[in-house]
Amino acid sequence: MHADPSNPPAPESDHLYEKVADKIAQLIAQGDLRAGERIPSVRRMSSQQGVSIATVLQAYLVLENRGMIAARPKSGYYVQPRRRVFPPEPAMSKPAPTATLVGMSGLMGRLIEAVNDPAILPMGAACPSPQLLPTQKLNRILASLSRQAGNDAVEYDMPPGCPALRRQVARRSLDWGCSLSSDDIVTTTGGMEAINLCLRAVAGPGDTIALESPTYFGILQSIESLGMKALELPSHPRTGVCLETLEGELKRQKISAVLSVTNFNNPLGSCMPDNHKKQLTELLARAEVPLIEDDIYGDLAHHGPRPKVARAWDRQGLVLLCGSYSKTLAPGYRVGWVAPGPRFLQKVKHLKYTSTVASASLPQMAVAEFLQNGGYDHHVRTLRATYGEQVNRMCEAIGEHFPSGTRVTRPAGGFVLWVELPKSVNSLQLQDDAMRHRISIAPGPLFSCQQRYTNFVRLSCGHPWSPRMEQGIETLGRLAQEQLDSRARAGAGAAAA
Numbered sequence: 001m002h003a004d005p006s007n008p009p010a011p012e013s014d015h016l017y018e019k020v021a022d023k024i025a026q027l028i029a030q031g032d033l034r035a036g037e038r039i040p041s042v043r044r045m046s047s048q049q050g051v052s053i054a055t056v057l058q059a060y061l062v063l064e065n066r067g068m069i070a071a072r073p074k075s076g077y078y079v080q081p082r083r084r085v086f087p088p089e090p091a092m093s094k095p096a097p098t099a100t101l102v103g104m105s106g107l108m109g110r111l112i113e114a115v116n117d118p119a120i121l122p123m124g125a126a127c128p129s130p131q132l133l134p135t136q137k138l139n140r141i142l143a144s145l146s147r148q149a150g151n152d153a154v155e156y157d158m159p160p161g162c163p164a165l166r167r168q169v170a171r172r173s174l175d176w177g178c179s180l181s182s183d184d185i186v187t188t189t190g191g192m193e194a195i196n197l198c199l200r201a202v203a204g205p206g207d208t209i210a211l212e213s214p215t216y217f218g219i220l221q222s223i224e225s226l227g228m229k230a231l232e233l234p235s236h237p238r239t240g241v242c243l244e245t246l247e248g249e250l251k252r253q254k255i256s257a258v259l260s261v262t263n264f265n266n267p268l269g270s271c272m273p274d275n276h277k278k279q280l281t282e283l284l285a286r287a288e289v290p291l292i293e294d295d296i297y298g299d300l301a302h303h304g305p306r307p308k309v310a311r312a313w314d315r316q317g318l319v320l321l322c323g324s325y326s327k328t329l330a331p332g333y334r335v336g337w338v339a340p341g342p343r344f345l346q347k348v349k350h351l352k353y354t355s356t357v358a359s360a361s362l363p364q365m366a367v368a369e370f371l372q373n374g375g376y377d378h379h380v381r382t383l384r385a386t387y388g389e390q391v392n393r394m395c396e397a398i399g400e401h402f403p404s405g406t407r408v409t410r411p412a413g414g415f416v417l418w419v420e421l422p423k424s425v426n427s428l429q430l431q432d433d434a435m436r437h438r439i440s441i442a443p444g445p446l447f448s449c450q451q452r453y454t455n456f457v458r459l460s461c462g463h464p465w466s467p468r469m470e471q472g473i474e475t476l477g478r479l480a481q482e483q484l485d486s487r488a489r490a491g492a493g494a495a496a497a
């Protein structure tokens with residue numbers, strides 16, 4: 001028999017019923033309890049958790065109020081389907097058409113400091129949670145390799161780097177529309193080194209690199225450290241860089257290279273359609289301008305086939321393709337690679353040697369072994385679906401808790417969201433306020449060397465969705481609303497004065 005859940009007797013303590021509610025909410029958030037499934041009965045939960053019936057009833061009432069469960073007469077409590085209500089998407093970006101020297105090192109410190117602090121809610125850096133990665137399996141592989149590898153584990157692994165890893169990357173390139181051979185590939189210390197080597201291979205200090213706007217700040221930082229200029233191009237949250245603008249700028253000014261994150265751009269989430277990739281490579285072939293293609297998120301489509309890379313349409317050897325296993329396997333291993341194409345292969349190998357000599361051997365060997373025998377495809381299938389669900393959850397929570405007028409991207413892959421807040425919200429101030437609540441976010445100006453996007457933030461969905469994340473989004477929404485309210489009051493005060 002069920003007591004009336006709308007009028008439960010007093011529970012033992014607020015704290016306890018919230019804990020019980022959070023446990024169930026966590027199971028729902030992780031997908032262990034799905035829409036339509038029955039949750040444990042009040043009696044069972046009470047004996048399982050060692051709490052009173054009243055406490056469980058109060059916990060279930062909280063979950064009902066949050067819309068997560070519903071009671072069915074004489075049957076029990078069931079998980080409610082999620083309301084999939086997403087906010088609208090931002091429009092095409094509109095950066096100024098001038099190449100700019102980059103100067104943004106100061107803004108990054110705080111984001112980086114927060115990465116390894118478990119007390120801080122990790123929505124700032126685009127790091128996947130170790131919980132979602134095959135950490136134990138990789139650790140086992142690494143342990144067994146270090147027992148068996150002998151001298152190979154300690155010797156310099158000279159460029160082009162670990163043969164087993166290059167073979168595995170080459171084998172997988174068929175999925176992206178290329179047919180690379182292991183001789184086409186140079187292994188690197190993460191994707192960032194691959195990009196840095198490519199920039200140095202195709203351009204020098206003072207040269208202009210055209211790229212999407214907004215762009216991942218690590219890329220802007222690399223351009224800054226090499227004394228190059230960045231030309232930010234208008235970009236659409238679905239289809240990426242505006243090709244008409246790029247065509248016009250190629251005629252108007254000297255551009256030494258284009259750098260594009262073609263698949264699931266960070267932070268925009270855009271994925272360039274195949275016909276755009278083809279047009280882009282043809283356009284750049286006509287202009288004889290190299291394309292540095294960063295495909296670090298390409299394996300992370302939430303549904304459907306893995307998108308191709310622009311390199312698939314390259315007939316002139318002008319596309320330098322970069323990748324890494326930081327978003328799918330182990331960011332800490334720092335395993336990346338570049339396929340520079342025939343024109344730039346020797347130069348990139350030489351630059352690799354002169355910058356860091358070689359990358360660490362064991363992590364490369366471990367990734368190669370995982371790719372060959374560790375079930376990479378199965379792992380990535382699960383990861384893609386998980387990231388997709390986490391992105392949807394965060395999108396919905398933003399719709400629920402952020403001020404009206406907020407817009408959010410709806411990426412089809414990867415795990416970051418680009419959020420446009422009402423114009424008068426300052427995202428640098430929001431970052432300060434959020435840090436006081438131990439929440440890390442990435443403010444918009446980080447993603448532009450023109451310091452644009454002052455009312456944007458990038459939020460990472462790389463960690464499992466949980467009540468703590470939901471609360472974090474609620475807090476961010478409240479902080480943004482407080483900024484709006486205080487600006488409205490200040491405006492009203494000034495008008496009255």
Ligand SMILES: Cc1ncc(COP(=O)(O)O)c(C=O)c1O
Pocket residue numbers: 126189190191192193216218261265266294296323324325326331334335336
């Ligand atoms: C678009 C993009 N490129 C490159 C990188 C750097 O990758 P890695 O950690 O492999 O150096 C990142 C990391 O966030 C990224 O988002």
